[in-house]
Amino acid sequence: MFACLLIPDFPVQAVLLLEPADTREALRRSPMAVLDGPSTLLKVIALNDAARNGGIKAGMTKLQVETCTGVSLRKRSAASEESAQDALLSCASAFSPRVESTCPGTVILDLDGTEKMFGSPEKASCKIAIAARQIGFHPRVAIAKNPDTALYAARGFAGITIIPEGHEARELASLSVSILPAGPELPGVLESWGIHTFGSLAALPPIALVERLGQEGLKLQKLAQGRLERPLRTTEPAPNFVENYEFDDPVETVESLTFVLNRLLQQVCARLVSYSLATDELRLTLDLAVKRIQGSNAEDQYRHEWKLPVPTQDRNMLFSLVRLELERNTFSAPIKRLTIEVISVKPRVAQGNLFAPPSPETEKLEITLARIRGVVGSTDTEGIHCVGSAKLLDTHKPNAFAVDKFSSSTETRSLSVIVPTLALRIFRPALETSVELTEQTPHFVRLWKKYRRVLATSGPWCSSGNWWNAAVWSREEWDVALKTFKGIGYYRIYLDRLRKQWFVEGVFD
Amino acid sequence: MPHSHSPRAQIEARIPSAFASHKRLESRTLLTGIPEVDSLTGGIPVSALTEICGPGKTSVLVSLLAHSSHEHYCALVDASDAFDPVSAEAAGADLSHLLWVRCGKTKQKLRPLEQAFKVTDMLLQSGGFGLIVVDLSDIADKVVCKVPISSWFRFSRVVENQQTALVFIEQQPHATSCARLVLKLAAAPAIFSGNLLMSFTLNANVTRNCEKKGVQSATPDFSVKAQWA
Numbered sequence: 158m159f160a161c162l163l164i165p166d167f168p169v170q171a172v173l174l175l176e177p178a179d180t181r182e183a184l185r186r187s188p189m190a191v192l193d194g195p196s197t198l199l200k201v202i203a204l205n206d207a208a209r210n211g212g213i214k215a216g217m218t219k220l221q222v223e224t225c226t227g228v229s230l231r232k233r234s235a236a237s238e239e240s241a242q243d244a245l246l247s248c249a250s251a252f253s254p255r256v257e258s259t260c261p262g263t264v265i266l267d268l269d270g271t272e273k274m275f276g277s278p279e280k281a282s283c284k285i286a287i288a289a290r291q292i293g294f295h296p297r298v299a300i301a302k303n304p305d306t307a308l309y310a311a312r313g314f315a316g317i318t319i320i321p322e323g324h325e326a327r328e329l330a331s332l333s334v335s336i337l338p339a340g341p342e343l344p345g346v347l348e349s350w351g352i353h354t355f356g357s358l359a360a361l362p363p364i365a366l367v368e369r370l371g372q373e374g375l376k377l378q379k380l381a382q383g384r385l386e387r388p389l390r391t392t393e394p395a396p397n398f399v400e401n402y403e404f405d406d407p408v409e410t411v412e413s414l415t416f417v418l419n420r421l422l423q424q425v426c427a428r429l430v431s432y433s434l435a436t437d438e439l440r441l442t443l444d445l446a447v448k449r450i451q452g453s454n455a456e457d458q459y460r461h462e463w464k465l466p467v468p469t470q471d472r473n474m475l476f477s478l479v480r481l482e483l484e485r486n487t488f489s490a491p492i493k494r495l496t497i498e499v500i501s502v503k504p505r506v507a508q509g510n511l512f513a514p515p516s517p518e519t520e521k522l523e524i525t526l527a528r529i530r531g532v533v534g535s536t537d538t539e540g541i542h543c544v545g546s547a548k549l550l551d552t553h554k555p556n557a558f559a560v561d562k563f564s565s566s567t568e569t570r571s572l573s574v575i576v577p578t579l580a581l582r583i584f585r586p587a588l589e590t591s592v593e594l595t596e597q598t599p600h601f602v603r604l605w606k607k608y609r610r611v612l613a614t615s616g617p618w619c620s621s622g623n624w625w626n627a628a629v630w631s632r633e634e635w636d637v638a639l640k641t642f643k644g645i646g647y648y649r650i651y652l653d654r655l656r657k658q659w660f661v662e663g664v665f666d
Numbered sequence: 667m668p669h670s671h672s673p674r675a676q677i678e679a680r681i682p683s684a685f686a687s688h689k690r691l692e693s694r695t696l697l698t699g700i701p702e703v704d705s706l707t708g709g710i711p712v713s714a715l716t717e718i719c720g721p722g723k724t725s726v727l728v729s730l731l732a733h734s735s736h737e738h739y740c741a742l743v744d745a746s747d748a749f750d751p752v753s754a755e756a757a758g759a760d761l762s763h764l765l766w767v768r769c770g771k772t773k774q775k776l777r778p779l780e781q782a783f784k785v786t787d788m789l790l791q792s793g794g795f796g797l798i799v800v801d802l803s804d805i806a807d808k809v810v811c812k813v814p815i816s817s818w819f820r821f822s823r824v825v826e827n828q829q830t831a832l833v834f835i836e837q838q839p840h841a842t843s844c845a846r847l848v849l850k851l852a853a854a855p856a857i858f859s860g861n862l863l864m865s866f867t868l869n870a871n872v873t874r875n876c877e878k879k880g881v882q883s884a885t886p887d888f889s890v891k892a893q894w895a
Contacts, residue, residue, distance in 0.1 A: 515829065516739050517794030525792035526765075532784050534772025543768045547751035547761045558751045563765045565739055565794065575699045577890040579866055580728040580753040582803065613856075615863040636863045638856060644721075647856055647863065663750065665856070665866070666724035666803070 158278055159389070160266045161307035162249055162285055163297045164241070165315075167262025168193075168203035171241035172231045174293045174424070175402055177416050181293065184229060192219055193233040202233060236401045240424060241294075243397065247428040248288050252281065257304065258392045263311070265304045267389050282317045292427060301325060306383035309355075312336050325383020330356030337377050343370070355381035398425050398436070398499045407446040407491030411483045414492060418483075419476055421497045426472040429501060435468035436499035439475055441482070444494035459488060466564045467519045468502045474520045475499075481527040485535075516565040526563065553622050554630060556583060556662070579665055581649060587660035592650065599637055602650060604661060609639040621654075631655055636665070696797060696831050698726055699733035702888035703849070703870050711846050712796075712831045714876075715822045717839045720851035722868040724753075725890040727799060727835050732758040734831075738796020741765040741789050745782040746804035756893040765795070779805050783817060790824050790832070801835045810840050818844040839873065848874035854887070865891040 164170050168191040173181050188208035192199040199219040211225055222228055238261055245264055249256045252275060255267035268281055275281040278300040289296040299310035301320040306329065310318045313332040320328045332355045334347050352358050358381040366374045379385040400421040408414060429435060443459040463478055479497075517525070526544055533543045542560040550557040593601040593608070597617075601608040616635035623629045631654040639646050647665035652658070677684050695709025703726065710716050710730060718726055731754055734740050740763060742749055747768040751761060767785050770778030779802065786800050802810055822844040825832045834841065839848045854867040867889045 515794060515796065517792055521792055522794070525788050528788050529767055529785050532774065532776065532788075533767060533769050533781050534774055537768065537771035543771050545766065546764060547749075547754070547766050549751055549755055549761075556750065556752055560766065560768075564762075575729065575732045575758040577700045577725060577729045577888065578732075578753060578757040579863075579890045579892045580724040580757070581750045582724050582748040583750045585747050613858050613863075615858060615861055638858075645855055647866075663748075665863070666721060 158268045158300055158302060159304045159307045160252075160268050160278075160282060160285060160298060160300045161259075161304070161311040162245065162264050162266065162289060163299070163308075163311035164245065164262040164289075164294050165297060166203050166205050167241070168233055168238060169205050169231075170262075170294055171238040172234060174241050174244070175234075175237055175417060175420055177420070178293070185295065187229060188213065188225070188227060189229040189231065190217075190222055191231050191233050192222075199232070232405055234403060236403055240400050240421075244292050244424050244428060245289070245294070246392065247431045248292055249285070251288060251431045252285055255389055255391045257389045259304075259308060263308065265307060265389060267391075268300070278319050279317075282319060286317055292424070301383065303383065303386050304389055305380055305385050305387065309336060309380065309383075320383070326356070326359050326381070329381060329383050330354060330359065332381075334358055334377075334381070337380060339377060340373065343373070343377070346370070398428060398501055399496065400425050400498075401494060401496040403494045404492065407493040409491045411480070414483060414495060415476075415480055417495060418479055418497070419472075421495070422472050422476050422479070425497060425499050426470055426475070429470050429499065432501070433504065434501040435470045435504040436475075437465045437468045437502050438500035439463045439465070439478070440496075440498040440500075441479055442494075442496040442498075443488070443492045444496075445488060445490040446493040447490040457490075459486070463523075464562075465523060466562075468505045469520055470504065471520055474524060477524045478527050481524070481531050485531045519565055522563075522565050553620060555620070555632075555634070581663040582666045583663040584661060587651075587662050590650065590659045590661050592652075592659045599635055599650065602637060602639055602648070602659075602661070604639060604641070604648070609641055611637045612640055612645060613638040629655065634662075694829070696730065696734050696738075699729040700726065700888055700890075706870055707847055707849060707872055707875060710797075710831045710833060712829055713826050714831065714846035715818070715825060715841055715844055716831065716833045716847040716849070717836060717841055717845045718833060718849045718851070719836045719839055721853040722851040722866060722890065723803065723835050724748075724801075725866065725868070726849075726851065727801070727833070728754050728757045728759065729890075730797070730833070731764060731799070734797045735760040735763040739763050739765070739794060740797040740799070741767065741795045743767045743769065743782045743785050743789070743798070743800045745769045745778045745800070745802050747771055748801065748804055753893070765789075779809055779813070783813070786821065786832075787824075790821070790828065790830065793828060793830070795830055797831045797833065799833045799835065803835050803837060805836075807837045810836060810838075813840060815842065815844070818842070822846075845874060846876045847872065857889075863892055865889045 169189055172191055173184060176184055186207060188211045190201045190204040190208050190213055193202045194200045201215050201217045201222055204213050208228060213222055213225060242261055246256060246258055249264045249266050253266040253268055253271055257265040259265050275284055282298045282300050286296055286298045297311045297315060299307045299318040301307040301310055302322045306320060306325045309329060310320055334352060335344060358378055363375060366378055402417050402421060440462045445457050447457040461482055529544050536542055545560040546563045548559050548561045550559055591603045592599045598614055599611045602611060614635055614637050618634040621631035633652040633654060635650050637648055637650055639648055649662045651660055651662055694712040697704050697709050731740055742764060755761060769781040782800055789795060789798050818841040821832060850871045850873050852869040856866050857864045867887055869887050
């Protein structure tokens, strides 16, 4: 058996898919038309039942449609139709591995061998319709013995249609021949013969039909009888998890972006779930409507990517991460196009360890870290991250460190012997100072706008490095005890021998 | 007058937990790795707020991080970006288990102290950290003084329901009764051996301890050695 999943008025439903769920149903019930063509001559290419009832027809110009009150007009979006077709294929793939992408808005599934999983054709068709409704479509589903019978049943009848084996011709008899894939002249010929329905075409004598219309006529008759058998042209659904949306008018506020973003992420995550996959990398691209002024170097695209520590299918988590990033940024121009791409990986299969230390929940931690970055910033002036795990760099330069991404899934190191150690508090950046020397030893150090007497010294400790490149450094380090207004303070000072400048690096505490 | 019409019953009918006694979780502690401080305080209490102040506080903090980071995930909210990873690594801390938040490094709307408090709030809400340290040492005392008591109270109440030790490092204690342990440190002059700074001798004094009242007057000396000593 074959099932046909068809989305009537596909361009309209594809555009509706990007609307928020609460307004979508209201829009669906109100007259709506999708326009396409050159901007000076936009014409209706698709419309819903409410618009049809209101007297609007395909091919009307925008000006003509605008005379009807209460009609919502949308511009056709090839990207949204492509995404909707991908979503439809993903939905069908959840029911059968053999799926044909027949045309935009129509897919045919081979249901042979799936009875144990999805039950009888009636139950399977209901399940397919429910799955499509969950995505946001209002579908038609038809099940029949061969693909074309299912296809024409779906095109001809609303809702769910089950055609029992052997009753194809009788069930299809009432359909109009205008839906058959005939050449440009054939409908006129059939009309002149008084053939209007599948039933009357099916009843014609086949030899006489071939004599007059050739093999094409015989093929159409077999279609009308529901007897045409053909193999399914299955498509291997490429796991392409990209969603994009082009705004009619560029948007400037984050609020306008977020509901579209939420919708796109919902579609991507639904598709990931249908393929039993997850993602550990999310990429966001925003195309900006930059008005080029001579000499300006404004970027016309903003990109950001998130590498997640664990694979996830959680839409809310991904949405929070992107929303926090968008709220943190200001863009140089309004946004005209939004693209979301996720890299699919196998979902995480992990078993909790009773003996592992309690750790922050990985998904929750990602959002917390993003929120913290929103408060303290992402990187400092030197490009070092403000939030993460410190990592000492393998250089000889004192205090060379980097800040890596913090992860709560790192392995625990065994506890070594811990000896209380004297710690240094670093001044970042180091405080410029001046030092008075006596016999090459610091005698007075200027600190907090006053010269402080040096009570004891330890040094000099000389070091240098990177003499082979531009990052050359050379320093002479001293640990000094200074008499301050709070008592005796122990500081680390150093002389930058290249700049001939003294600095206070930190205080022992 | 029937019992159910008593003022207490009427209030409890409206607010069921109005007269409920608040039970604290069984107290656990984290060791600092300094035997003298651990025997004096019994360790840093988990599910409570602790304040450490005075000279030598960073050395105690680093020792605490070194001891805790092997068993727990820790977070350090560094209000003035003064943390030295080299000292922590030398003390034996597992830096991969330590989340370091450097406040005040970029031009943000909030001041470093406000950033530190907001980040601490977020970390407490996130949960899962065994130790959260907030380093306010370099924030002027007159600024920290202005933190309303309600903020300290809120931290102490939030942390009570979590398996997290919340430690504030400051110049002076400010949380008053919201802190379960207040440890004040004092330092004797450092010991130089020849041309080398060798060690600090510190003196710990518990000014407030809700858990272990008997030893509050004890002030043992202990020393923290330089990495090269």
